[in-house]
Amino acid sequence: VVERAEGRRPSLSALAKIAIDGLYLATKQDATMADVLEGTVRDPRCRAVLLGQSGDYGLPPSKVSAFLHMGLAGHYFRGAFYPKGGGQIIADRIAERIEALGGEVHLRSPVSKIVVEDGRAKGLRLAAKAGDPERVVWADVVLSNADYKKTLLDLVGREHLPASAASFAETSEMAAALFMTFLGIEGTIAGMGAQNVWQFDSLDVEAFYRDDPSREITARGCYVTSATHKDPAHASHHAPAGVTNVEVMTVVPGDLARFGVDAASVASWTYAEHPAYVATKRRLEDDMIRRLDALFPGVAARVVFRESATPASHVRYTQAAGGTGYGLAATPAQFMKGRPGYRGPLAGLYLA
Secondary structure, three states: OOOOOOOOOOOHHHHHHHHHHHHHHHOOOOOEHHHHHOOOOOOHHHHHHHOOOHHHOOOOOOOOEHHHHHHHHHHHHOOOOOOOOOOHHHHHHHHHHHHHOOOOOOOOOOEEEEEEEOOEEEEEEEOOEOOEOOEEEEOOOEEEOOOHHHHHHHHHHHHHOOHHHHHHHHHOOEOOEEEEEEEEEEOOOOOOOOOOEEEEOOOOHHHHOOOOOOOOOOOOEEEEEOHHHHOHHHHHHOOOOOEEEEEEEEEEOOOHHHHOOOHHHHHOOOHHHOHHHHHHHHHHHHHHHHHHHHHOOOOHHHEEEEEEEOHHHHHHHHOOHHHOOOOEOOOHHHOHHHOOOOEOOOEOEEEO
16 A cells, blocks of 8 residues: 655665565465465464455355455454445435436346347346236346356356356356344444454354254354444434344355255245245244344344345345355455456356
8 A cells, every 4th residue: 555645755775675465465366365374474363354254255265366366454453344235225325326317126027038149249038026927127238246157058058148248157166155143233332333243163264154954054154234323313214213233144055955045945035934044044044143142232132023044045035046145256266357347258248
């Protein structure tokens, strides 16, 4: 970071240091965070602290691009921010702008296909709904906010893709999935502020992501945040009066079978009734509340609302590949020069 002193340009020595740092960083563009720390930071506690925010992208240090982690840490070093009114405000403002320009926003209108003609994205095919037949909306360009795999392999279809784009989408790795518990806590929570709290069962961050498919899903830590505490001026946006909003989440495998359901039951919205799913969800939810209570004693007894989202929830509501909310894994091979750009592999197709 270059800081200007009283409006003056940085000194030659400062610029020289930046150039040297830049040359060093260039050698790390294909490195993982584990590669960078190996031989540099030996103390396990220090390594764990440096890696403590890895849950923000859902990858272990042996897989994540060093550039991604260093950029994330740098963001927090400069101070994090929270939107006034919560995340929904961002979507609301975008929708208002679209409508102010003469556009329309259609909710509950699932897209079944991106229409491709003569090698160009020409519009969207909307699935039939109760009382409404299937229809096509034509457009000059299509901007997809679905994840990369969903956009290319399902909405566009392999038959319309260049071989290289289809291969990348098929073989690309997705980040870890999340289990998220949303709580309403009666009253305030002593000790909680406008902050994110990470809790880990051990100093081994790599183990936080390790999974044994032969055993039931087990959390090895959690992440705690509160919109009420981050945005007290708009507390009514997040919870009723006298109630504190809290979210507790952890990394879990995205395989639907591990939750006792399959893609068909998620597509038909019957998955939430499956006994194995209900039991797994309740067990993990109880664990998140237990962990919260260990961090902030007495909170568990004041829970007045509880609901949780699983990878199946992410598939149901956003059709996320692998149940992840993070999209493509930020591995060295899929980051920086390996990251897909905003232009899709077809004319008229753009990616958010």
